[in-house]
Structure formats: C-alpha cells, structure tokens
Amino acid sequence: MALPTTMSSPALSTLPTYVSTSKSRLQSLYSDIHRQKHSNPSSFHAYVDWWHGTLKDVISRGWQGSDGSDGTSNKLILGARRALVDKLRYEGVGKPLGLGTTIAEMRRNNDLIPLSQFLTSQQSMYDPGWLPYRIASFVVGKPLWWAMEQLDIVRSEDSYTEAEMWKKIEGDYVMLGLVVQAADTLETLRGGTGISPADNLYTFEEFRKEFGAKVLPGVVLSEIDTKVLIKHLERERRVVVQIGDVIKFVTADHDREITAVDRGILELKTAVRNLREQVDNIQKKIDQTTSNISKALRQQRKSIALAELRFKKHLDDSLSKRLGSLHNLESTLISVETAGGDIEIMKTYESSTATLKAILSHPSLQRDKIEETMDALAASTADAREIDDAIRMGGDMVAVDAGIDDTELEAELNALVEEVEKERAGAVEQAVLEKLHSIEAHVPEVAPVEAEAAPRRTAEAA
CATH class of the missing domain: 1.10.287.1060 (ESAT-6-like)
Known part of the structure; x- marks a missing residue:
C-alpha cells in the first residue's frame, strides 16, 4: 500500500501507536517540543519514543511511497524529507511540527543511521571500540562546542527552527530496529546452514527473490533494503560473506572466503x-x-x-x-x-x-616416558598396599595388647541376652498375675440369696 500525499486519518489510526493514544495526547505529540529537551527531558524522550514506534510502523508497511531505486517503496530506510510531514497529517490534529527535531534525536541515539555510512562503514555498530571515542567526544568535544557557542562561532541545536533542522537532517536513514527484526526473521527461516553447499550460495537477485518477501510481514524488500540487510548480516552477525554478486552463508570464520x-x-x-x-x-x-x-x-x-x-x-x-x-x-x-x-x-x-x-608427539606419550610412568605407578601402588597392610597389622596388635578376647566377648554377650530374656519373661508373668487378680476382684464368693438363707438353715438345725 503506497502512502498518499496526505495520508488519511483512518490509515494512521490503525497503527498501534495511534490506537492506544487519545486525541488530546496526539495534539501534544504533534506539537513542537524541541525546546523541552532540557526543560522537561522526560516528556521530550517520551515524545521521541512514540514517534520512533510510529515511524517504524510507517516504514515497514511501505507507506513512504515509491522511493526505492527499483520503483518500490523502502521498508528498512526512512526518507527524511519535508514531504513526510504532509504525509503524516492527522485529521483534527494537523501536521507533526517537531518531526525534524525527533529525527535528529533518533539519529543521535543511533536508532537512525545515515544510509551511506551504514553501507560503507567497516566497523560494526556494536563494536565496543566505539565507546572510548564517544567518551572522548563527550569529555573533549562538548566543552569545546560550548565555548564556541558562547562566542557565537557555532549555534546550539536548541536555537534551530524546525525549518532549519530539516535542512540539517534531510536524507536517507537506516531504521536499525527494522534491520534487526528482518535479520532475526531470516535466521529463523534458515535455521542454520543449508543441507548442501548450493543451499548456502546465492546471487544478489536470487537472495532477494528467496528472502525479500519473507522477512517482514506482508511486504517485499526493495533493492536497497536487500543491500542493507546483507551488509548487516555480513558485518554485525557474520553469518554471510559477499564478494561481488556472490553471497555465501557461513558458520565459522575459517569459512569466510568464496572459492x-x-x-x-x-x-x-x-x-x-x-x-x-x-x-x-x-x-x-x-x-x-x-x-x-x-x-x-x-x-x-x-x-x-x-x-x-x-x-x-x-x-x-x-x-x-x-x-x-x-x-x-x-x-x-x-x-x-x-x-x-x-x-x-x-x-x-x-x-x-x-x-x-x-x-x-607430546613428551608424556613417548614410549620410554610411558614405561617410566607405569613403573612408578606400580611402585607407588605397592608402597600404598604395604602401608595399608602395616596399618591393619598395627590395629590388630593394639587390640591384642588391650587384652581383648573374642571368646570372652561372645560369652558376655550371650549372658546379656539371657538376662534380657529373663526380664522379659518375668514381665510377662507379672502381667498375667495382675490380670487374674483383677478378674477375681470382680467375682463375688457367695450369691446374695444363699447368704440370706444360710442363717435360717442354721437356726432350724439348732
């Protein structure tokens, strides 16, 4: 879907960033807040983050228009030109007044990288070697730049109008987040190297035909998009190597040549x-x-x-x-x-x-050294066995010196067992007697009727 000269609000309203944003908030996001970078940094960075997500969606859908060299729209590259302001007009809100400032900030954050720099740089953007340069630039460059600003030799970016900012940042930029997304998808699709050598080799056109319509949903990469993706895979991920029109997927550094x-x-x-x-x-x-x-x-x-x-x-x-x-x-x-x-x-x-x-060829594996080592091992084992026997014999001698006789120990153990059994039998016998006594206590010796009749029989007999 090509982006018209003025995009319709319904088209923009389908983007995730617009769906979750109220109209009053959109009015704020479409305003010019470049002077808030220092006065209200949290609001400024939230503003930049929102536009970052919006521009990613616009680019990946091909809504910028047919700006590719082959007549198709770019899906990984932002064409930062004033016409983009008109294309992002939203009904009831207007044009984004701070878009130039936003793109400049995204460029400083390396979310956007100039296309020519991306394609020609030999050093990876993830190389930690860049960090000292950045620190030096901040420590040395910032004070010098500030001094030059005080002398009116140079101007602070805060003093630029939006029109002047556009003149400064106009150009083509690689949207790094989209390149990473496309590369992740491609590596997932391939799942490593191919089964045969031919599966790992492509011409540029074959590579584009094979992957151009698969790495981003619903769109086809332009020719320049494909060059950007291949450069990222070669320089940052080191999974391909390209020489001329030959592209080869590789798995190890020793295979990084085209024979x-x-x-x-x-x-x-x-x-x-x-x-x-x-x-x-x-x-x-x-x-x-x-x-x-x-x-x-x-x-x-x-x-x-x-x-x-x-x-x-x-x-x-x-x-x-x-x-x-x-x-x-x-x-x-x-x-x-x-x-x-x-x-x-x-x-x-x-x-x-x-x-x-x-x-x-290691000295430890020479025949003489092996025999020497094995002899030493046998001797050490014999010494250990002799020491173990001596310790065991010493323990036996200590037991004899203590006058301990196994026969006496066994007799004493048997006596203890008999004593325990006698105690157990006595306890059982005592329990039986107690039970009998309890039974006798509950049974009367003479019935009650017989007890009353006994005196009468005695009197009659007398």
Whole structure:
C-alpha cells in the first residue's frame, strides 16, 4: 500500500501507536517540543519514543511511497524529507511540527543511521571500540562546542527552527530496529546452514527473490533494503560473506572466503534454476496450446487447430531437450557438490591427523616416558598396599595388647541376652498375675440369696 500525499486519518489510526493514544495526547505529540529537551527531558524522550514506534510502523508497511531505486517503496530506510510531514497529517490534529527535531534525536541515539555510512562503514555498530571515542567526544568535544557557542562561532541545536533542522537532517536513514527484526526473521527461516553447499550460495537477485518477501510481514524488500540487510548480516552477525554478486552463508570464520568451487557451484545452481523456469514456461505454453486446439476443434476451425498442433509439437521437442539438459546439469551439480563435500571431509581428516600427531608427539606419550610412568605407578601402588597392610597389622596388635578376647566377648554377650530374656519373661508373668487378680476382684464368693438363707438353715438345725 503506497502512502498518499496526505495520508488519511483512518490509515494512521490503525497503527498501534495511534490506537492506544487519545486525541488530546496526539495534539501534544504533534506539537513542537524541541525546546523541552532540557526543560522537561522526560516528556521530550517520551515524545521521541512514540514517534520512533510510529515511524517504524510507517516504514515497514511501505507507506513512504515509491522511493526505492527499483520503483518500490523502502521498508528498512526512512526518507527524511519535508514531504513526510504532509504525509503524516492527522485529521483534527494537523501536521507533526517537531518531526525534524525527533529525527535528529533518533539519529543521535543511533536508532537512525545515515544510509551511506551504514553501507560503507567497516566497523560494526556494536563494536565496543566505539565507546572510548564517544567518551572522548563527550569529555573533549562538548566543552569545546560550548565555548564556541558562547562566542557565537557555532549555534546550539536548541536555537534551530524546525525549518532549519530539516535542512540539517534531510536524507536517507537506516531504521536499525527494522534491520534487526528482518535479520532475526531470516535466521529463523534458515535455521542454520543449508543441507548442501548450493543451499548456502546465492546471487544478489536470487537472495532477494528467496528472502525479500519473507522477512517482514506482508511486504517485499526493495533493492536497497536487500543491500542493507546483507551488509548487516555480513558485518554485525557474520553469518554471510559477499564478494561481488556472490553471497555465501557461513558458520565459522575459517569459512569466510568464496572459492572457485563456490563460484562453480553457484553457476551450476543458477543454470539449473533458469532451466527449471524455462521448463515451467514451456509446459505452460503446451497447456495453453492444448487448450487452443480443443477450442478450435469445438468451433470447427481445423486449420487453426492444425497450426496449433504443429506449434505444440515444436514445444514438446523443446521441452524434451530442456528436460535432458536439466537432468544433466542437476547430475553435474550433485557430482560437484559431492566432490566439494569430499574436499571438506579431507580437510577435516588432515586437521584431525595433524591434531593427533601433535598430541602423540607430546613428551608424556613417548614410549620410554610411558614405561617410566607405569613403573612408578606400580611402585607407588605397592608402597600404598604395604602401608595399608602395616596399618591393619598395627590395629590388630593394639587390640591384642588391650587384652581383648573374642571368646570372652561372645560369652558376655550371650549372658546379656539371657538376662534380657529373663526380664522379659518375668514381665510377662507379672502381667498375667495382675490380670487374674483383677478378674477375681470382680467375682463375688457367695450369691446374695444363699447368704440370706444360710442363717435360717442354721437356726432350724439348732
């Protein structure tokens, strides 16, 4: 979707930063607050952060317009020009009055990097070596700049009008956050190196066709976007190397070269891809010709059907030849890849052999040294065994000197066991007796009726 000269409010209102922002807040964000950088820094930085998110969304959707060199809109690059102010007009709010100041601040924060600098710099933007330079710039440069401001030799940025700020910052800038997002997506898609050497080799156009429509949702990268992405992958992530039109995915620093074998494989891969496209095109023409023949026959136009049939025969012959060539090229590519793989295997063998030789040449692994070490180990083991035997014998002697007899110990142990068993039996017997006594205490000796009748029987007897 191309960005019109004046973007409609409904289009802007779909962006996440606008959805969550009230109209009164938008009016504040669209105002010119560049003088608040020192008077109200928290508000100023919140303002810059909001516009940072908004510009990322606008760029990644291709809403800047067809500003790419190939006629497509850039998706990773901000075209910082005054026309952008008009494109971001919002109904009921107006134009963003402080956009130039915002872009200047984003450039200072390295959220935006000048396109020419990004493409030509040899040093990574993540290189910690930049830190001392930044510190020196702050410690040395800032006081000097302040002194020059006091003498009216130079002007403070706070004194620039918005129009003057635009003249200072106008140009093309790489949106670093979008480049990182695209690179993350690409590495996730690839999941490492390819299965075969050909899977890791691309021309620039093949790279763009393969990944240009996949790294950002719903859009296709422009030619300059692709160059920026490749530069980031090569310099910051070190996962590709590019020489001329050849791009190679790599996994280690020792593989960061493009050999004659790589170029040969890429040429074969490109030829195979071109032949496949030719085969597909010929097959489409054959299908279309077959349809034309059927249509002509239905309309009783036999002469046209005959002409189409002759054309189809030529196409069939051409297809047969192209399929034969494709088969030969694919076989050759497989053979070359196999040979290239064999070279890598032999390099690994050579490296392993050299490593093994280096290890075996160590003085500790010489035969005389090994025999000496093993003899010393046997002697040490014998000494340790003798010491252990001596300690054990000394313990036995100490036990004898203490007058301890195992027979006496066993007899004493048996006596203790018998004593414990007797105590246990006595305790059981005592418990039984107590239980019997309790039973007797609850049973009366004479029934009550018999007790009353006994005196009467005694009296009658008398």
